[in-house]
Amino acid sequence: MRNLIDILDLSVDEINALIAVANDIIAHPEMYREKCRYKKLATLFFEPSTRTRLSFEAAMMELGGNVLGFSEASSSSSSKGESVADTIAVVSGYADIIAMRHPKEGAPIVAAAKSSVPIINAGDGGHHHPTQTLTDLLTISRVKGRLNDLTIGVCGDLKFGRTVHSLIAAMSRYEGIRFVLISPEELKLPRYVKETHIKAKGISYQQTESLDEAIGMLDILYMTRVQRERFFNEEDYIRLKDSYILTPEKLVQAKEDLCILHPLPRVNEISTAVDSDSRACYFEQARYGKFIRMALILKLLEVE
Amino acid sequence: MHVDEIKNGIVIDHIVPGKAKQIYEMLGLGRLNSPVAVLMNVPSSKMGRKDIIKIDENIEIDLDVLGYISPHITVDIVKDGKVEDKKHIELPEELTDILVCKNPRCITSTEQEIHHVFRLTDRKTGVYRCLYCDTAATK
Numbered sequence: 208m209r210n211l212i213d214i215l216d217l218s219v220d221e222i223n224a225l226i227a228v229a230n231d232i233i234a235h236p237e238m239y240r241e242k243c244r245y246k247k248l249a250t251l252f253f254e255p256s257t258r259t260r261l262s263f264e265a266a267m268m269e270l271g272g273n274v275l276g277f278s279e280a281s282s283s284s285s286s287k288g289e290s291v292a293d294t295i296a297v298v299s300g301y302a303d304i305i306a307m308r309h310p311k312e313g314a315p316i317v318a319a320a321k322s323s324v325p326i327i328n329a330g331d332g333g334h335h336h337p338t339q340t341l342t343d344l345l346t347i348s349r350v351k352g353r354l355n356d357l358t359i360g361v362c363g364d365l366k367f368g369r370t371v372h373s374l375i376a377a378m379s380r381y382e383g384i385r386f387v388l389i390s391p392e393e394l395k396l397p398r399y400v401k402e403t404h405i406k407a408k409g410i411s412y413q414q415t416e417s418l419d420e421a422i423g424m425l426d427i428l429y430m431t432r433v434q435r436e437r438f439f440n441e442e443d444y445i446r447l448k449d450s451y452i453l454t455p456e457k458l459v460q461a462k463e464d465l466c467i468l469h470p471l472p473r474v475n476e477i478s479t480a481v482d483s484d485s486r487a488c489y490f491e492q493a494r495y496g497k498f499i500r501m502a503l504i505l506k507l508l509e510v511e
Numbered sequence: 512m513h514v515d516e517i518k519n520g521i522v523i524d525h526i527v528p529g530k531a532k533q534i535y536e537m538l539g540l541g542r543l544n545s546p547v548a549v550l551m552n553v554p555s556s557k558m559g560r561k562d563i564i565k566i567d568e569n570i571e572i573d574l575d576v577l578g579y580i581s582p583h584i585t586v587d588i589v590k591d592g593k594v595e596d597k598k599h600i601e602l603p604e605e606l607t608d609i610l611v612c613k614n615p616r617c618i619t620s621t622e623q624e625i626h627h628v629f630r631l632t633d634r635k636t637g638v639y640r641c642l643y644c645d646t647a648a649t650k
């Protein structure tokens with residue numbers, strides 16, 4: 208029995224196979240409508256994340272399965288002090304597969320140790336969110352037609368942005384990848400992420416504080432939010448916040464086939480005027496999230 | 512300085528100077544009834560200076576703790592005045608319930624009856640990370 212806790216739990220071949228299944232689902236959705244008939248997915252959301260939960264539930268419904276679960280801890284026994292281990296021991300008796308989100312880092316590892324059914328990590332605090340990364344990879348491969356030979360710019364909060372760390376970990380396993388790390392000094396990529404996933408593999412990268420300088424060389428631009436609470440003082444925040452907002456003016460310098468991604472929800476880091484630009488792929492990205500989750504559910508349930 | 516040779520017991524040798532006190536604490540040697548000698552800053556041909564601990568009793572000790580606090584330690588088990596077993600201790604791959612994760616966002620901060628597990632992620636630098644949240648342990 209397999210779980211998905213961290214994107215690196217999957218090999219490159221397995222990720223490529225999931226992408227192939229997702230592409231097949233998009234092309235022939237009718238072939239998959241009965242695949243999970245009589246199967247149940249439990250969505251255990253110890254902290255709310257409506258988008259991710261709906262994506263999982265829609266995925267299971269499109270496979271002909273059913274869903275049950277809770278969407279915040281206050282409506283579940285965990286608010287009465289029940290441990291993650293006990294909750295999982297009970298729920299794994301009801302469901303065939305569990306997608307869980309929890310505010311504490313490592314909670315899905317505790318769950319997986321207790322569970323008799325596969326566990327999917329739907330986000331554990333600021334730590335991992337592997338189905339977001341699978342969504343990012345499916346989007347890149349559909350938009351660009353490949354996952355190798357790409358210059359990938361990641362922009363904004365690279366220090367706390369878990370989606371960025373996972374994307375770098377996953378993409379660094381493909382050939383011909385170059386990273387451009389765009390952030391204020393205060394929110395630079397942590398050294399261990401750089402050491403483990405970029406330097407150890409001899410991948411070329413550059414660091415810059417300027418989105419304007421970097422944008423022209425990118426094939427992919429992955430935007431994240433720069434949050435006020437990450438700054439020590441208001442002055443730095445005000446000075447920096449506008450330099451990491453993507454606007455039509457900044458895009459003048461960009462390649463014609465740039466692919467702009469964002470894990471959503473956005474606040475103001477991508478101006479809504481960019482939405483109508485053909486290079487804006489973030490809503491498409493959100494839609495693809497459902498298909499890659501369908502492929503993942505099939506894999507973990509070992510449905511042919 | 513002279514400390515009597517032990518007949519039956521344990522000699523923990525080649526301890527990084529200054530670390531003997533921490534080992535004494537972590538192994539709970541203060542709770543024993545038998546004599547324990549802690550020698551600090553002893554001249555050593557290999558290390559320049561070293562600490563040594565001699566325990567006048569054959570007790571079970573957690574070798575992982577020793578390896579973590581001071582790698583390259585040696586442990587001699589002495590029986591009837593003879594060294595019966597000599598162990599060379601290196602950094603252990605995994606530490607269970609020796610370190611506590613200090614990350615307040617880690618599941619170990621709230622989940623009851625959970626083992627605190629740390630894994631060696633870089634043997635060169637001796638960095639251990641929490642199994643659950645990947646936070647590096649601080650010595």
Ligand SMILES: [Zn+2]
Pocket residue numbers: 313612613614617618619641642643644645646
């Ligand atoms: Zn931890």
